Amino acid sequence: MNNILSITALPAVWTGGTVDEIGALLLDALRAILDVDFLFLRVAGQADQPEVLIERSGEGSARGRSKLIDDLIRTLGTNVNDWPREADLQQGGSSFRIVTEKLGVHGKTGVLLAGSMVPSFPSDEERIVLHVAASQATIAVAEVMRFRDDTRAIAARELKKVVDAIPVMAWSTLPDGWADFFNEHFLRYLGITTEQAAGWGWTTALHPDDYGPLQSVWAGLLASGAPGETEARLRRWDGQYRWFLFRANPIFGETGKVIRWYGTNTDIDDRKRFEEEMRRSAALMTQAQRLTVTGSVWWRPTTGEIYWSDEAYRVAGHDLGTTPTVDMMLDRCHPDDLPIVRKLISIAMLHGENVDLEHRLVMEDGAIKYVHVVLQNIGADPADPEFIGAVADITQRKISEEKLRRSEVLLTEGQRISRTGTFSWKVETDEIAFSEELNRIFGLESGRVDFEGISQRVFEEDLPLLATKMAEVREGGDNPDYEIRLLVDGQLKYVRVVGRIIRHLNGTTECIGAVQDVSAQRVAELARDKLRSELAQLARAMSLSTMAASIAHEVNQPLSGIIMNSSVLLRMLSTSPPNVDGAIETAKRTIRDGNRASDVITRLRNLFKRGVATLEQFDLHDAAREVIGLVANDLQRGRITLVEDLSSAPSLIVGDRVQLQQVMMNLLRNSIDAMADVAQQQRKIVVRTVFRHHEVSVIVEDSGIGLGNADIERLFDAFHTTKPNGMGIGLSVSRSIVEAHKGRMWAEPSPSGGAAFGFALPVGRRAEGDIPLSEANS
Secondary structure, three states: OHHHHHHHOHHHHHOOOOHHHHHHHHHHHHHHHOOOOEEEEEEOOEOOEOOEEEEEEOOEEEEOOOHHHHHHHHHHOOOHHHOOOEEEEEEOOEEEEEEEEEEOHHHOOEEEEEEEOOOOOOOHHHHHHHHHHHHHHHHHHHHHHHHHHHHHHHHHHHHHHHHHHOOOEEEEEOOOOOEEEEOHHHHHHHOOOHHHHOEOHHHHHEOHHHHHHHHHHHHHHHHHOOOEEEEEEEEOOOOOEEEEEEEEEEEEOOOOOEEEEEEEEEEOHHHHHHHHHHHHHHHHHHHHHHHHOEEEEEEEOOOOEEEEOHHHHHHHOOOOOOOOOHHHHHOOEOOOOHHHHHHHHHHHHHHOOOEEEEEEEEOOOOOEEEEEEEEEEOOOOOOOOOEEEEEEEOHHHHHHHHHHHHHHHHHHHHHHHHOEEEEEEEOOOOEEEEOHHHHHHHOOOOOOEOHHHHHOOEOHHHHHHHHHHHHHHHOOOOOOEEEEEEEEOOEEEEEEEEEEEEEOOOOOEEEEEEEEEOHHHHHHHHHHHHHHHHHHHHHHHHHHHHHHHHHHHHHHHHHHHHHHHHHHHHHHHHOOOOOHHHHHHHHHHHHHHHHHHHHHHHHHHHHHOOOEOOOEEEEHHHHHHHHHHHOHHHHHHOOOEEEEEOOOOOOEEEEOHHHHHHHHHHHHHHHHHHOOOOOHHHOEEEEEEEEEOOEEEEEEEEOOOOOOOOOHHHHHOOOOOOOOOOOOOHHHHHHHHHHHOOOEEEEEEOOOOOEEEEEEEEOOOOOOOOOEOOOOOO
C-alpha cells in the first residue's frame, strides 16, 4: 500500500515539469519500488512535441533509442497497440517476464514497460503499482500538454497581435509553398479574407507581367531550400498596383528538411518610383552632359578622392575607369596655362576657395581643347574642403566666338565701305537699335536710339513719307522699300531704306532692315539726267536744224525758179504791147516750180513719218499701268504721289497700243515736269479713266504750277511750249495720234491748282485696216 501511495504522490512532484522530467521521475520511483531488471517509457509525439523514449536498466539510465529499446521494438513491433499485456522474452541469452501498461486510450499517449528475470514477476501488487503509475503518467502528460497548448494559444494570440501590427505583410507557407497564414496588413491591402488568400489564392493580386517571374523565383527557392527575395507588383483593394519586395526564409526540422517557410512583403513602390526618377534623371543628366559636352566632378583634397562622370573622362581625354588624380589633369594642361592652373588648384586645396577658370588642354594627338572648369566648395569644415563642379568642353564655343568676332569685323568694314547700316525695330515697344555705321549715317552718337532723334534728321518734306511707311508696318504691311532724305550737319543725304518683317512666335513683330547712303549715286543720277536732258534738247535742235537745212536745200531751187519766172512775167507784161504768149508760158513755168516745191514738201513729210498704225484690241487699263510702271522711278525721285482712279467698267478698246501709250507717257512726263518747283507734300498726280456716251476718257491731273494765262488752244500747236527747254512737239504729236484714232484731246485747269490734260476715244470695234498717220507725224 505504501508503494501505491508513493506513486500517487508523484503528481505533486511533477507540477510544472516537462514530459521528459515526468518520465524520468516516474521510472526512478518505479525502479526503487519494483524488483525489475529494466523499465521503458515511451510518450508519443504530439504536434510539435517530439516522441519521448526513456529507459532504466542495470546498465543505467538512457534517453532516446538504446539497444534495449531497439531489441524490444524489433521483437514486439512498432505498433504499441499490438504489444501484449504480459509476455516472456528472450533477451541476450536471458529470459525476461515483461508487463506493459498503455498510457491513454489504446496507448495513444504512450506505453510503460517493465521487465524482470524473477520468475514470479509480476505480483499482484506490482501489477497494481505499474497500472497506477501508468494512469498517473497519462494524467500528468495530458496536463502538461493542456498547459502547453494554453500557453501556446496565449503566445500565439500575442504573436498574432505583433505580426498584425508590424508595417509589412507577413505570411507563412507549408514546405510545398502552400500559403496558410497572412497577417492582417496583408489581408487588408488585398481586400480579401484568409480563406480567399489561402494556398495560391493570393496570386490573383499579382500584376500579370510579374506573375511568371515571381513563380519562377519561388519554385527555385522551394527546390533549393535557400532563402531569397524578388520584386513584384500587387494589386491593392482599390485596383492600384504597387511594388513590393518579397522575402522568404525557410525553417528546418531536426532532419534537416524544410518544415515551414516564413516571409514578408515590404512596400517599395515609393522607392521604385524614386529609383526610376533617379534613373531617368541620371539618364537625362548623362545625355545633357553628352549634348553640352560637360562633365561633373567631385574632389576631396584631404583624402585625394576624385570622382569624374563619364563625360568628364571624355572631355579630359582619358579612358573610362582610370582613377583620376590632380596630376593626371595637370599633365594635360597647355604649358602656357599650367602656372595659373597650378596656382588656383593650390589655393583651393589650402584655403578651400572656389575655382572658375578657362584654360587649354593638349590632347594625346596634339589637338588643343578649351575647357571651362568650375569647382564649388560645399564642405562644412574649412580645413577639409569638398568640391563639386563641372568641366565643360568650350572648344566649339571658342571657335564660334572667333568666327563671330571675325564676322563682326567683316560686317562692320563691309557696312563702312558700302555706306550701309542696319537696324532693328520692335514694333510693339518702339525699341530701335542702330549699327555703328547707321549711327554715322544719321550723325547720331552710339547708344540708345529713339524716333525723336531720327525725325530731327529726316528732311522735313520726307517726314510724311516716313510716317506713312511706319504706319503701314504697324498695320501689318510687309517688307518696306523706299527712299528719304536726311539733313545731317547741313548736308543733304539720300538714303534707301529696305526692311524685312519678322513675326515671332510670341506674337510680337520686329522689322529688321538696312539703310544705305545713296547720296553719291543720286547726285550722279541727277547729273546724268540733266546731261541726258541737255543732250536730248541738243539732239532735237540738231534734228530740226538738219530738217530745216534739208527743207531749204530742196525748196531753194523751185523757189528760185518761181522768183525768176515771176520777174520774167512782170517784164513781159510791162512791155508794150505785152507779150501775152510769153507771159502765159512763164506763168506755166511758175506753176510747175510751185508744184515742184509742193512735191519737195510732201517728200520730206513722208521722209519723217512713222508709217501706218497697227490696230489691235487691248485693255486700256493694263496699258495705262504699264506706262505708270515706266515712270515709277521718276515719280519716286521727284517724291510724287500717284493715285490710280481707274473705272470698273470693261476697258477693252481697238487702236494702236504703242501710239496711245506714247500719248499717256507724254502727258505723265509733262505733269512730272510741272511739279518740279512745287513743295513735296503737294506733289500729286491722279490718272483717271471715265466710260460714258460710247467713249472712254483718259485724264491726267496734277497739282503742278497750272496753266496760268497760257492760251489753251495754242498748247497743241507745233513748236509751242511753256517749258524753258521744251520743243513744243509732244502735245502736237499726241493730238495728231488721238485724232488719227477719231478721238479728241483737251486741256483745262485743275481744281487743285494744277492742270488736267485728257483725251477721249470712241468705244467700239473699227473696221480692220491701217490709218495713215501723215497728219499725226507732222
